[in-house]
Structure formats: C-alpha cells, structure tokens
Amino acid sequence: MKSKNLxxxxxxxxxxxxxxxxxxxxxxxRVKDIAAARGVKPGSVSPAMKxxxxxxxxxxxxxxxxxxxxxGEEVARRTLARHELLRRFFHDVxxxxxxNARSDxxxxxxxxxxxxxxxxxxxxxxxxxxxxxxxxxxxxxLHHCPLVNPGQPDCDHDCPEVAAMSRTPAVRRxxxxxxxxxxxxVAQVDAAxxxxxxxxxxxxIPQTTVEVVRNLPRGSVRILVNGQETSLTTQEATHVVLAx
Amino acid sequence: MKSKNLxxxxxxxxxxxxxxxxxxxxxxxRVKDIAAARGVKPGSVSPAMKxxxxxxxxxxxxxxxxxxxxxGEEVARRTLARHELLRRFFHDVxxxxxxNARSDxxxxxxxxxxxxxxxxxxxxxxxxxxxxxxxxxxxxxLHHCPLVNPGQPDCDHDCPEVAAMSRTPAVRRxxxxxxxxxxxxVAQVDAAxxxxxxxxxxxxIPQTTVEVVRNLPRGSVRILVNGQETSLTTQEATHVVLAx
DNA sequence: ATAATCTATTAAGCTCATCTAACAACGTTA
DNA sequence: TAACGTTGTTAGATGAGCTTAATAGATTAT
Numbered sequence: 166m167k168s169k170n171l172x173x174x175x176x177x178x179x180x181x182x183x184x185x186x187x188x189x190x191x192x193x194x195r196v197k198d199i200a201a202a203r204g205v206k207p208g209s210v211s212p213a214m215k216x217x218x219x220x221x222x223x224x225x226x227x228x229x230x231x232x233x234x235x236x237g238e239e240v241a242r243r244t245l246a247r248h249e250l251l252r253r254f255f256h257d258v259x260x261x262x263x264x265n266a267r268s269d270x271x272x273x274x275x276x277x278x279x280x281x282x283x284x285x286x287x288x289x290x291x292x293x294x295x296x297x298x299x300x301x302x303x304x305x306x307l308h309h310c311p312l313v314n315p316g317q318p319d320c321d322h323d324c325p326e327v328a329a330m331s332r333t334p335a336v337r338r339x340x341x342x343x344x345x346x347x348x349x350x351v352a353q354v355d356a357a358x359x360x361x362x363x364x365x366x367x368x369x370i371p372q373t374t375v376e377v378v379r380n381l382p383r384g385s386v387r388i389l390v391n392g393q394e395t396s397l398t399t400q401e402a403t404h405v406v407l408a409x
Numbered sequence: 410m411k412s413k414n415l416x417x418x419x420x421x422x423x424x425x426x427x428x429x430x431x432x433x434x435x436x437x438x439r440v441k442d443i444a445a446a447r448g449v450k451p452g453s454v455s456p457a458m459k460x461x462x463x464x465x466x467x468x469x470x471x472x473x474x475x476x477x478x479x480x481g482e483e484v485a486r487r488t489l490a491r492h493e494l495l496r497r498f499f500h501d502v503x504x505x506x507x508x509n510a511r512s513d514x515x516x517x518x519x520x521x522x523x524x525x526x527x528x529x530x531x532x533x534x535x536x537x538x539x540x541x542x543x544x545x546x547x548x549x550x551l552h553h554c555p556l557v558n559p560g561q562p563d564c565d566h567d568c569p570e571v572a573a574m575s576r577t578p579a580v581r582r583x584x585x586x587x588x589x590x591x592x593x594x595v596a597q598v599d600a601a602x603x604x605x606x607x608x609x610x611x612x613x614i615p616q617t618t619v620e621v622v623r624n625l626p627r628g629s630v631r632i633l634v635n636g637q638e639t640s641l642t643t644q645e646a647t648h649v650v651l652a653x
Numbered sequence: 654a655t656a657a658t659c660t661a662t663t664a665a666g667c668t669c670a671t672c673t674a675a676c677a678a679c680g681t682t683a
Numbered sequence: 684t685a686a687c688g689t690t691g692t693t694a695g696a697t698g699a700g701c702t703t704a705a706t707a708g709a710t711t712a713t
Contacts, residue, residue: 272520289615371533
C-alpha cells in the first residue's frame with residue numbers, strides 16, 4: 166500500500182481538464198484525442214492514465230474509452246473554474262487578447278489559491294452588481310480612459326483629470342524632474358512598446374516609490390527602486406509620470 | 410558549442426530573483442544563503458550556479474561570492490516586476506492576505522505574458538489617475554460594498570442597489586427560481602465557506618450562463634454550465650443570484 | 654478470413670530539478 | 684601549525700514528465 170497521493174500535479178490536472186472537455190464535446194475521450202488536445206505524444210498519455218486510474222480519478226480499462234469518476238470530475242471542474250475565472254479577468258477586464266488570456270490562464274490555473282479564487286469572484290460580483298462598478302461605469306472607463314489609452318475619445322465629458330490634461334498637457338511631474346535625494350510615487354508609465362516594457366521590467370510600476378540617487382554623466386540618472394539601484398537615461402525618465 | 414539556450418526555466422528565474430534580492434539586502438549572495446532563501450539544499454544550488462554561469466547570467470567562480478551579470482540582472486528585475494505586479498493586484502486590489510498574495514504571485518510570475526504585464530500595469534495606472542477609478546472611488550467601494558461583503562456598512566448612501574436590497578431583501582432571482590428549459594446569467598454567489606467554494610468550483614462564477622435542464626427527485630436540479638451538466642441541490646441553487 | 658490500417662501500450666532513454674552523503678577547501682582558534 | 688567547524692562541491696540516485704521506437708490489439712476493407 167504505497168500512498169503516492171501527496172498532491173495532484175499540474176500535469177495531472179491538465180489531463181483531467183482535457184478529458185472533461187473532450188467528454189463534454191464528443192461524448193468520449195480516447196488516448197489519441199487527449200494526446201492531440203494536450204500536444205503530447207500518445208506514449209505519454211497511457212502511463213498518465215494508469216496513474217490517474219490508480220488515484221481513483223478516472224475510469225480506465227486498457228484500450229477502452231476513458232471517463233472521469235465523480236472525484237476526477239470534481240478536480241476537473243475546479244481546475245476549469247479557475248481557468249475561466251482567470252481567462253475572463255485577463256480578457257474581459259484587462260483586455261488581453263483571447264490567445265494570451267487563454268494561455269496565461271492555462272498556466273496560472275494550477276497555482277491560484279482558494280483565497281485568490283474567492284476574491285477574484287468577488288471582484289466580478291462587484292463589477293456586476295455595484296452601479297458604480299458596473300460595466301459602463303467601470304470597465305468602459307477603464308478601457309477608454311484617455312489618461313491611460315492615448316487617442317481614445319474622452320470617457321466622460323466632465324472628468325477633471327482629462328480636462329486638465331487637454332488644457333495644459335505639460336502639467337505633470339515626471340521622474341526626470343526630481344533632484345538627487347528626492348523621491349516620488351509612480352503614477353503611470355507614459356510610453357509604449359519597447360520603452361514601456363523596459364521601464365516596467367525595471368520595476369517602475371504604478372504605486373512604486375522611486376528615489377533619484379544621483380545624476381550620472383551622459384544624461385543618465387541613478388535611481389533606487391524596490392531597494393535596488395538601477396540606471397535610466399533621462400529620456401526614459403521623462404516617461405515615468407509621478408503622482409502629484 | 411552546445412547551445413542549451415532554449416528558454417530560461419522557472420527554477421532558473423527563481424534563482425536569479427533570489428540572488429538579486431540577496432545582493433540587494435546583504436551585498437553578497439552565497440550558496441548557503443541562496444539555498445536557504447529558496448528552501449533547497451546547497452547541493453542543488455552549486456550545479457544550478459554552474460548552469461547560470463554557462464548561460465552568462467551570473468558571475469561565478471567556484472567558492473566565490475555570486476553576482477549577476479547585466480543580462481542576469483535584467484531577467485531578475487523583469488521577474489521581480491511581474492512578481493510585484495501580481496502581488497499588489499492580489500493584495501491591494503483583491504484583498505487577498507499578504508501570505509497568499511505572495512505565494513500566488515511567486516508561482517504565477519513565471520507564466521504571465523508580456524501583454525498581461527502591460528495590461529495589468531494599465532489597470533493600476535487607471536486606478537491611480539482616473540477620478541472615478543481612484544482609491545476612494547473604486548477600491549474602497551469594492552472592499553466595502555455591502556452587496557458583496559455582507560455586514561459592511563453602506564459604501565454610499567445613495568446607492569440604489571443597496572437601498573433596494575435593504576428595503577426588499579427578497580427581490581432577487583436565483584437559480585432555484587428557474588423552470589426546466591430556462592436559463593440565466595450568474596450575478597453573484599451569495600454564500601460563504603464550503604457552499605461558496607463548491608458552487609464556484611462547479612463553474613458558477615459571475616457572468617456565466619446557466620440553464621436548468623430538469624428537476625430531479627429529492628430536491629435537486631440538473632444544470633448546464635459551460636456546456637457541461639452537473640447536479641445541485643435546490644438548497645445550493647438558492648444561493649446563486651441571477652442577473653435581472 | 655486475412656491483410657492493411659489505425660490505435661494503444663510498453664520499454665528504454667532523456668532532461669530537469671531535486672536529494673543525500675561523501676568529500677574538499679577555507680578560516681578560525683587553540 | 685594542527686585541528687575543528689563551516690561552507691561548497693561532487694557523484695550517485697530519485698521522480699516526474701516527456702520522447703521515440705517497437706510491439707500488440709482492434710477495426711476495416713478486400
């Protein structure tokens with residue numbers, strides 16, 4: 166009696182999820198289909214099925230159709246629920262492309278804690294029910310806010326921030342305005358493409374505190390982010406908008 | 410010249426991140442410290458350091474202090490930025506406990522796509538800059554909304570939803586009100602603890618369409634969620650609030 | 654019924670990340 | 684300088700998950 170039942174691994178969860186979906190759409194799951202769906206070879210699937218059968222998660226007789234036990238179905242559904250939750254968050258809330266939303270969700274579904282599931286669900290409940298958080302009131306603003314998405318039409322014709330921006334576009338404090346020793350809080354990374362990525366990758370994300378350590382020759386600054394020093398060109402620093 | 414430089418693995422990213430943090434707080438990273446920080450044995454660290462050195466990501470002479478190369482530092486910082494982004498989202502936005510926010514972020518940081526990073530950053534920029542999305546206007550409401558967090562004081566004394574709720578608490582349509590053949594959209598899972606988890610795990614998350622297939626004896630219903638059939642007790646079904 | 658074809662299983666071997674346990678280098682103290 | 688304790692390295696083993704290639708069972712066509 167060897168109890169190998171420590172924890173179910175991401176790969177095994179994926180197998181269960183795949184079987185669940187296959188049974189749902191084609192009534193039966195065969196080794197070949199599972200292999201194709203997961204992008205692995207059939208030779209990998211057989212031993213995995215044995216294992217799942219030994220764990221009591223699938224019903225599996227050699228060379229027969231594969232089906233989930235109630236326990237396996239529970240795991241599959243739970244995994245799929247996490248997947249859907251994450252996929253929707255990335256796609257519907259953050260506007261990430263379907264493809265990336267799906268693949269991000271696919272990898273992260275195995276790691277999201279129960280508490281995370283619960284709170285993410287609450288988030289959707291709020292979006293759905295609070296009039297101030299509802300689709301038009303929050304998601305549309307998020308997706309169309311000209312402060313964050315340059316070129317978008319004004320989300321709200323009485324938004325003071327947007328008005329301030331269009332009247333005096335220069336009224337903003339950026340990282341390049343700080344003197345050595347001064348610090349501020351990042352409000353926005355006002356750049357796109359490579360520059361944006363580079364700045365974000367250095368930890369310059371909103372609500373982070375950043376301090377200018379000293380100015381370097383050749384138009385660079387030495388900064389302190391998350392307790393670590395890095396250098397930035399002054400050019401790059403102008404794209405880091407600070408909170409007032 | 411064997412090019413083993415396919416992709417950097419999660420474990421290697423973790424090593425780089427750990428070294429980065431150690432160098433930041435103690436100036437030096439030693440094998441022992443890295444092992445302790447990652448919760449592995451020193452015997453696992455040495456070969457990993459060899460590998461990272463071969464990839465040009467760390468500077469490493471046997472038995473000497475370990476340091477990141479500029480390339481390694483870039484990877485470490487990028488990983489850490491993802492970590493912070495996710496951690497903050499879970500903790501600050503979703504109110505997940507520090508502990509879970511950290512561990513969720515720690516596992517997911519390796520899988521979040523560039524697009525996900527970008528959009529999550531945009532989300533924070535919006536929260537920070539849009540007056541309607543700002544801390545008081547959005548996060549506080551999210552965290553204190555009595556619609557979603559029972560027992561919280563009213564977030565806003567003229568919220569029509571909350572008013573409706575307190576005047577006529579029975580005015581709501583739940584899954585148990587549907588007849589076989591009818592369907593609806595989940596707005597909220599109005600339950601806590603085990604019941605909530607069970608319902609969420611079955612895919613009953615907000616914005617999901619659910620159809621009642623038929624009533625079963627013994628007070629159960631057969632439902633269709635995400636193209637799959639499941640059963641629920643009528644008791645459980647009453648906790649699934651549907652959108653009007 | 655038999656051959657051809659498809660599908661599933663098995664065995665051997667690979668990579669990754671880890672462990673344990675023996676061993677080597679170094680620094681400190683006696 | 685000799686001995687000891689700390690730290691780092693190495694070798695060998697493990698386990699998960701995968702591949703490939705050979706083999707075995709089923710199904711279909713002739």
